[in-house]
Amino acid sequence: MVLAIDIKQITKIFDNKVKALDGVELEVNAADVFALLGPNGSGKTTLMRILTTQFRPTSGNAYNFGIDLIRNDAEVRKMIGYVPQETSVWADITGFENLLIYSKIYGVPSGSRKKIISDALQSMGLEEPANDLVRKYSGGMVRRLEIACALMVKPKILFLDEPTLGLDPSARKAVWENLTIFKKEYGTTIFFNTHYMDEADHYSDKIAIIMKGKIVKCGTANDLKQSLRSEALQFGLNCNALDKTALTKIRALDFVRDVLFHDSELMVVIENERADTALPKVMEVLMMRGIQIERIAMARPTLDDVFLKYAGPITKIPECCHQIRGCGRQIRMCGHNDVKKN
Amino acid sequence: MTLNNSLREMSAMIELETRRLRHDRTEIYTRAVQPVMWLAVYGTVMSHVRDIPTNGIPYIDYITPGVLLQSTIFVSVFYGLTIVWERDTGILKRLLVAPASRYATLIGRAVASGVRGVVQALIIFPVAILLGVKFIPNPLYTIAAFLMLFMVAGGFAALSMFVASFMKTRERFMGIVQAMIMPLFFASNALYPINIMPPFLQSIAFINPLTYAVDAMRSLMISGNVASIPADFVAIFIFDILIFTLASISFRKIIE
Numbered sequence: 001m002v003l004a005i006d007i008k009q010i011t012k013i014f015d016n017k018v019k020a021l022d023g024v025e026l027e028v029n030a031a032d033v034f035a036l037l038g039p040n041g042s043g044k045t046t047l048m049r050i051l052t053t054q055f056r057p058t059s060g061n062a063y064n065f066g067i068d069l070i071r072n073d074a075e076v077r078k079m080i081g082y083v084p085q086e087t088s089v090w091a092d093i094t095g096f097e098n099l100l101i102y103s104k105i106y107g108v109p110s111g112s113r114k115k116i117i118s119d120a121l122q123s124m125g126l127e128e129p130a131n132d133l134v135r136k137y138s139g140g141m142v143r144r145l146e147i148a149c150a151l152m153v154k155p156k157i158l159f160l161d162e163p164t165l166g167l168d169p170s171a172r173k174a175v176w177e178n179l180t181i182f183k184k185e186y187g188t189t190i191f192f193n194t195h196y197m198d199e200a201d202h203y204s205d206k207i208a209i210i211m212k213g214k215i216v217k218c219g220t221a222n223d224l225k226q227s228l229r230s231e232a233l234q235f236g237l238n239c240n241a242l243d244k245t246a247l248t249k250i251r252a253l254d255f256v257r258d259v260l261f262h263d264s265e266l267m268v269v270i271e272n273e274r275a276d277t278a279l280p281k282v283m284e285v286l287m288m289r290g291i292q293i294e295r296i297a298m299a300r301p302t303l304d305d306v307f308l309k310y311a312g313p314i315t316k317i318p319e320c321c322h323q324i325r326g327c328g329r330q331i332r333m334c335g336h337n338d339v340k341k342n
Numbered sequence: 343m344t345l346n347n348s349l350r351e352m353s354a355m356i357e358l359e360t361r362r363l364r365h366d367r368t369e370i371y372t373r374a375v376q377p378v379m380w381l382a383v384y385g386t387v388m389s390h391v392r393d394i395p396t397n398g399i400p401y402i403d404y405i406t407p408g409v410l411l412q413s414t415i416f417v418s419v420f421y422g423l424t425i426v427w428e429r430d431t432g433i434l435k436r437l438l439v440a441p442a443s444r445y446a447t448l449i450g451r452a453v454a455s456g457v458r459g460v461v462q463a464l465i466i467f468p469v470a471i472l473l474g475v476k477f478i479p480n481p482l483y484t485i486a487a488f489l490m491l492f493m494v495a496g497g498f499a500a501l502s503m504f505v506a507s508f509m510k511t512r513e514r515f516m517g518i519v520q521a522m523i524m525p526l527f528f529a530s531n532a533l534y535p536i537n538i539m540p541p542f543l544q545s546i547a548f549i550n551p552l553t554y555a556v557d558a559m560r561s562l563m564i565s566g567n568v569a570s571i572p573a574d575f576v577a578i579f580i581f582d583i584l585i586f587t588l589a590s591i592s593f594r595k596i597i598e
């Protein structure tokens with residue numbers, strides 16, 4: 001099957017000094033939703049602008065549905081839709097007029113124009129303010145209008161540069177639900193940049209993380225989480241101090257990677273999929289010392305953890321210690337007596 | 343890109359501009375104030391001086407074509423500002439990712455600016471009649487004069503967009519355009535005949551497109567002396583072709 005986007009060794013150097021992209025290789029399957037994550041200045045927008053034929057890479061090439069981006073840029077433009085990171089609608093005309101002008105630019109036949117525009121307005125919840133000047137729109141309404149503009153022309157590939165920037169949580173959800181419906185109906189491939197991990201997690205089929213112009217990780221959300229190869233167990237204890245030997249003992253257990261104790265909370269980082277085996281052993285050590293366990297929680301890595309691991313600050317955070325704050329599965333247990341029975 | 347697509351793109355750009363204009367009509371009136379002042383104040387005062395050789399034409403009549411052109415060209419030379427603004431937002435990025443040729447986009451916008459210029463001149467035109475300017479009552483001549491105005495306004499809009507593709511900030515753009523405007527207007531035959539200028543200004547006037555436009559419009563509207571009109575139209579036509587080509591070539595560069 002032909003790839004929707006096939007990126008081969010793209011490098012982009014601005015002004016002979018800023019290396020914005022450094023040998024990017026990516027493959028995006030047709031009809032996938034693909035999320036590109038990366039810190040500020042990592043090259044997301046630059047990559048998207050190359051893929052939308054705004055400028056050429058310094059070296060390398062890319063193919064949209066097999067069409068050469070450099071040699072056949074006009075062909076590529078016919079099949080893509082694009083919402084840039086910045087505002088991209090005319091503020092001194094109405095929302096409806098913005099769609100009208102774009103429908104004409106894209107050559108939507110005049111017979112179906114009205115219907116297509118009203119469908120687009122409806123799908124983004126903009127029928128009511130359609131005839132107001134865009135200048136009077138809120139930031140979220142502007143963003144939805146821009147997405148409506150891009151959907152209206154039914155592109156084969158939709159490029160969205162931080163599509164939900166500045167939207168409130170319910171508007172974000174609404175936008176993604178509409179994009180999902182649209183994608184189902186037309187089989188559109190969606191490639192988007194974002195800073196919202198939850199968005200990538202929920203709505204994308206595949207995720208890549210870019211860091212300083214290099215793709216550092218690529219796969220499904222699950223692949224990425226698994227690649228951290230660890231989970232964390234958190235114990236709420238009834239004491240504020242824990243002697244060193246106990247910690248050393250736990251650390252020495254099979255599959256345990258790290259142990260942290262702070263303010264009656266004990267955290268044990270364990271290899272992926274080994275929590276079940278490690279849990280009873282850790283508990284045994286604690287119980288031998290007569291320490292009461294008031295609560296146990298288990299946290300699987302979230303995409304935030306993945307992001308911080310691959311694209312986080314250079315200073316190494318002890319792996320997993322932030323995981324516990326994530327929305328991990330909570331197992332509540334009432335003291336070690338119940339556990340003993342198991 | 344087929345011709346059909348290009349025409350479609352151009353007409354979309356013209357529609358955009360007219361819709362903008364419709365939402366902000368006051369702009370066109372406020373922009374008419376200055377040229378009307380030129381005619382009413384400067385024109386009236388200078389007509390009493392009688393030192394400028396106008397071939398017996400009343401001075402206010404003499405400068406009317408120049409003032410009409412000036413008011414439209416001012417709008418055109420600042421058109422690039424719209425482009426600078428659209429570049430700072432994402433509008434241009436998105437426009438250049440649409441399946442339309444950059445030539446069509448650029449020419450469409452220049453033409454749109456020409457349309458805007460004609461509307462602008464149409465507002466000043468009746469005021470000039472009220473001020474007693476005697477136009478030649480020949481509708482064909484008037485239409486030809488407005489065609490000239492349209493062509494030259496479009497050309498200057500393209501020139502402005504060409505400048506905008508190099509001067510990437512608002513300030514730099516304003517600086518260079520303002521520096522351009524003074525010689526444009528004063529080193530032309532808009533306010534006085536070329537032969538009373540110092541030689542240096544004369545040579546600028548010779549390459550100034552405005553000179554040819556003023557000459558054509560003055561002939562068609564006021565003097566009826568049509569001998570040099572074909573040459574004027576050829577000069578402006580060459581100017582348009584040249585500047586549209588240059589601006590189209592540099593237009594894509596604008597978003598890099």
Ligand SMILES: Nc1ncnc2c1ncn2[C@@H]1O[C@H](COP(=O)(O)OP(=O)(O)OP(=O)(O)O)[C@@H](O)[C@H]1O
Nearest residue numbers: 014018020038039040041042043044045046047598
């Ligand atoms: N037109 C340009 N000229 C020069 N340098 C540029 C240009 N565009 C981007 N850069 C540089 O390239 C690098 C990558 O920028 P890019 O905009 O692609 O980052 P990003 O991942 O989209 O960041 P953000 O999350 O903030 O949007 C940055 O160092 C930036 O300064």
Ligand SMILES: [Mg+2]
Nearest residue numbers: 044045046085
């Ligand atoms: Mg960006």
